[in-house]
Amino acid sequence: MSGEPSWKYIQKYRLQPHQAKYYGFFNVMVGSWLVYCLVIYTGFESELISHLTVNKARTRPPETVDDLVNADGWKWGIDALIWTGVPLEYFTRHKNPAVVEVNKHMERYLLLSTTELVFQYLWWGRIVCWRRIIRFSLSDQVSRF
Incomplete structure (x- = not known):
């Protein structure tokens, strides 16, 4: 041992x-x-x-609507249920050519279908999507949201 x-x-x-x-x-x-x-x-x-x-040159956020229109590879869209009244009037009657260009290429989509809206109304007693704030969701072609 x-x-x-x-x-x-x-x-x-x-x-x-x-x-x-x-x-x-x-x-x-x-x-x-x-x-x-x-x-x-x-x-x-x-x-x-x-x-x-992160590429700093590519990800610089646009500060004006002119920057948004002049940038390459950008898309913009809005929920079709909100695309009535004041937003529609703003984009269709505006005199700025950049805003007219945004209106021309605006993608309309349905965030919630009619069935989902009915279920939301029955479950919560209100339709939440009418109270959303309109905002631009910017994404380039490379990023995946």
């Missing part, structure tokens, strides 16, 4: 109760340092990944 430690060896080098407070403080300091390093590493890595994967 020359390879196995004897009981005297284990008793000699085991942690004594009066030494535990020093090792506990050391463990807390090393653990907090590792958590701090993990947070810093994750922050830098995510920022690096976002800089490597």
Whole structure:
């Protein structure tokens, strides 16, 4: 049994109760340092990944309707149920050629079918889609929404 430690060896080098407070403080300091390093590493890595994967020139958001019309590969659409009244009047009677161009290429779609609207009315007692705010959902050809 020359390879196995004897009981005297284990008793000699085991942690004594009066030494535990020093090792506990050391463990807390090393653990907090590792958590701090993990947070810093994750922050830098995510920022690096976002800089490597996002093309800043292509993803600059359009600020005006003219920018939207002049940009290549953009589409715009509106829910067909909302495309009545004021929105329709705004886009059809506007004098700005960019707004007229948007109206010409506007895709109309049904977000909710009539059956879904009836079920929504029966279940909730109201039709939620009439209270939506009109907003432009911009997406280029490469992204998938």
